[in-house]
Each structure stands twice: as C-alpha cells, then as structure tokens.
Amino acid sequence: MSDPRDSMTLPRLTEEGQADSAVARALDAAADMDGFGTDVAATLDWAVMVGATRPLDHSAIDDWSLLASVAGRDVAAARILEPHLDALDILGQARREGCEAALESIGAGTGSSWGVFAAEGPGLRLEAHRDRDGWRLSGTKPWCSLAQQLTHALVTAWDGDERRLFAVALRTPEVDAHAGPWHARGLVPVVSAPVDFTSAAAVPVGEAGWYLRRPGFARGGIGVAACWWGGAVALRGALLDAARRPGADQLSRVHLARVDTALWNARLALRSAAEAIDADPDPALLAGRVRAVVAAAVETTLAESARALGPLPLVADEPHARRVADLQIYLRQHHGERDLARIGTSLSEGRGAW
Structure with missing residues (x-):
C-alpha cells in the first residue's frame, strides 16, 4: 500500500506547491x-x-x-x-466576542488537552445550576470521547430550557468517566463512553444558546468531514497501486476512477466551503451540504475498495484494515438521512438558493 505521505496520495486541499x-x-x-x-x-x-x-x-x-x-x-x-x-x-x-472564560479557576492552561462533549442521549440529561460558589454540573453526558485521558472538556448542559456551554476539569473527584461499554473494532483507542458529573465546578463559555448559534459551529462540523476525506484519500492510494500492477484489468481502473471522481468532487466541496464559510448567510446549510457530499464520497470509497481489493488487505495489511475500520466508525458521526432531512427542510422553507 502507498505511503499516505507520498505525493500521489497525500490529502491535499491546497494547490501543489503552496507551503503549509x-x-x-x-x-x-x-x-x-x-x-x-x-x-x-x-x-x-x-x-x-x-x-x-x-x-x-x-x-x-x-x-x-x-x-x-x-x-x-x-x-x-x-x-x-x-x-x-x-x-x-x-x-x-x-x-x-468578549466572553472569555475564567479557565484558570479549573486549572486549564496551555498544556491542557481538550474534548468537546455535546451529544445528547435518551434518558440522560446534564443539568447546570448556580450556587454561591459558581456554576455546577450534575447528571450524565453520553459519548464523551477520551474522557479518561483528557484534562479538560467543553460540555453542553441544560440551563433551564436552553443548552449552554461550560468548561470543566475532568480529573476531579466530582467527575467519573466510564471505561465503556466500548466494543468497537474501529477507533479502538478512542473510547467514547458516558461521564457522570456530581456537582462538578464549571465555567460558562458564552451565554445560553451561544454554542449552537455561533458562526464557528458550522466550520467545526466541516472540519470533521475533512478528516473523513483525508482518511479516504489513503484508500485511493491502495486502489492506485492495484491499478498499476502488471496484469491489472480494466475493472481495477473502473474502481479507481469511481473513487477518484467521488473524492475529487468532495475536495471541490471542501475548497468551495473554505472560501465561502465566513460570508455564507446560512452556514449550517452549507455545512450540511458539504458533509453530505463528503460522506457519500467516503462511502463510495469504502465500497469500491472492498470490491476492488478483496479480503486480503483486510486480513493481512494492518494499516489498511485499521483505516477501513476507523473510517467506518468515524463516518457514523454523519447522521445520514436525518441530516439530509434537515437540508430538505431548509430548501422547502425557501432557504438555500444556489
């Protein structure tokens, strides 16, 4: 399999020769x-x-x-x-925006490692309340990736009827990060499990509702899609190697071409979004469209590489097998038809003209 750093397979959103x-x-x-x-x-x-x-x-x-x-x-x-x-x-x-959080009060500094825990789950609710000593978080937050290894996290909690963002230290007695359940075959070391908070000290970041309303929310969502795309480009490298082997038939080139055109289209979407995101009147819709395009390209890549390469690299090539398993799990952060339904709702309400 090609080295992902090779000039033919390195994921590149900028043009050749641009220093980064x-x-x-x-x-x-x-x-x-x-x-x-x-x-x-x-x-x-x-x-x-x-x-x-x-x-x-x-x-x-x-x-x-x-x-x-x-x-x-x-x-x-x-x-x-x-x-x-x-x-x-x-x-x-x-x-x-003038809402700097008092991070020193929770021991955060330049050496802190951060997570962002914003998922919600049925039957689970993290509540924020204020006492004479400041803000406190109580309840359970699901899907908290690496909570046992991180020093700090930004966490959404319910402040009345609105969600609000808080910074919190994770290595305190008031925070209990679960070790599982985590039986994943992809992203094995990136354990995502619930965390229990028991009146844990927290620092507000922005006002209630700010986290979801802020312009950077859409930009962060596209950043995840850039990760999906970059991981899939390395699979394109494996297909390129297969198509160059002596005796390779036309089918190997068909599989390569399907993946290449899908990933090329996703690259254009990412580049276009990078140019437009800061001025786009509806960044959430832009992010939804880009994530849908990239997710479809990665799904195509996974399917075509499986057909083209067969089972051998999945059982004999550890980096390839791990990459496929990692992408399959990571891509599930895309909510598929639910995200498409949001795009369709925006269009039906008259938003999103080309």
Missing part, C-alpha cells in the same frame, strides 16, 4: 513518534503541541488541510486532534 508549515510540522513530529494514533497519551501530547503552534490567524482551509493530512497518516490521530483544535477555536471565538 503547520501541516509539515505536524506530520514531521508524527513521523518521529512511536504509537501515533494508537498510543493515546503520546498522541494527545502531540495534539497539544500542534494546537499550541498553530498560527493565530489560521483560516478554514488551513485547519481542514491540517486535519485531512493527519487523517491521511492515521484516522484515529485525526479523531484525537480534531476536537482539541475545535475546543481551542471555540474558546478563541468566545474571547474575541
């Missing part, structure tokens, strides 16, 4: 690591370093290129990096 020092630094540091993407502690340390060395004025295309390139090297590493960078961006946006 942040991507180069991140991949160079990763190349010197043992257990990149599998050793969570080491990969988190790397993610903190990447977040600390990003340019302050990074653009959407800078962020998405970085995430795609990391996913091209290792999908799990991108899954670890993405929420950390998202949290830093959220905190930065709050600071620019």
